[in-house]
Amino acid sequence: MMHTLTIRPLQPADKSAWRALWLAYLEFYQQDLAQEVTDDLLERLLSENGHRALVAFEGDTMVGLVHYLFHDSTWSSQMTCYLEDLFVAPTLRGSGAGRKLIEAVYAAADAEPRASGNVYWHTHDHNERARLLYDRIGDLSDFVRYDRSR
Template sequence: MTVRKIEPGDEADWQRLWKAYLDYYEKDFPQAHADRLFHSLMKGEPYFVFVAEEGGAVIGFVHGLPHPSTWSETGYCYLEDLYVDVDARGSGAGRALINAVYEEAKRRGLSRVYWHTDKGNETARKLYDKVATLSDFVHYRMD
């Protein structure tokens, strides 16, 4: 398995995985949203994107969003989306994608990588508990 930056030729695989990711969270966006998002991600700013590939097939992706912070001179990185194909779970792809974000954040001089997940996402949380520290902060939002 390899982890690399996303390329234009990955669009069909990314679209397939993005749809599965949205299905997991029971979200539905118009296809035009996914098309615009992919083309925005390809610009490489403000997001950066890595994919995990095995046997020539893209099996996962991660989106990182670097941003300034009033609590850091160098800024933070929000790991916004991480998804690994159901059939590839347990392969190390999730950990490798998270490590790619850590390395990119380090390369950019960012002082923290953080993310959120659904409290019921037990499969992912087993991995997250191994690679990061669970924060005591409570997440609020206004839609």
Template sequence: MADTAALTLRPLRPDDRPQWAALWAGYLDFYETSVPAGVEDSTFARLLGDDPRDFSALVAEMGGQLVGLAHYLFHRNAWAVEDVCYLQDLFVAPDRRGTGIARALIEAVYGAADTAGAPGVYWLTAEDNVVARRLYDRIGTLTPFRVYERR
């Protein structure tokens, strides 16, 4: 594990757009997907918005460069009084993986959830994302549920 002493975790800012966009593109490439035109603009605006139904974003910064991102949102849950937190996107620059950045981002989302009174945090990952799953197995609990989506 590399030294993360120089790591800063902070909310996304409007002037982060170029570096955030590069990380976002890397995230989409990692999952071999793309989004329709306009989604990047909409997503960035939502991440910076004040609407509590919209997303929040944390970025990891080292030496003035963004090296990771976490997008999350809070929503109601029929099985609890408190909201829950969905960590929708987590990405670390390939040259910074294995340095503790992903763990730090997840723990920061845990902190944001606790502050918001939403102690439950969940996320999804691809079955074949074995490197990330090793971390997730240490800091989370694998559930027995499968995800389905509309055809």
């Protein structure tokens, strides 16, 4: 039986559970970050400067996370919101947890007085399961992303 899903801001007591989900997220995207990068991110998420984090709980178990930030835009006098990371434990995918996390970011964007309410994000084109959700709650942009060659 599924408990009620609770979404709330990340708290210092959540560090261990957040780290486990973060590492699973990195594994999903086949990324290997240095420990100090993860440590720095966690401190920023808890600092109220820049990045923000919400987490999803089923009962007492953290089952999802979302990281986002507000930034200035050259196309508006108001800030916009970038949803940078979203991850739901594999056993809870399809449960509505991802949708609720995104909707919580939408609510944060609507509540931020300096922001336009706009929210955008990226995903890999092969992330078909997530794209099923994204196609229902967002509009696919026609922008193509480029990265600097190194």
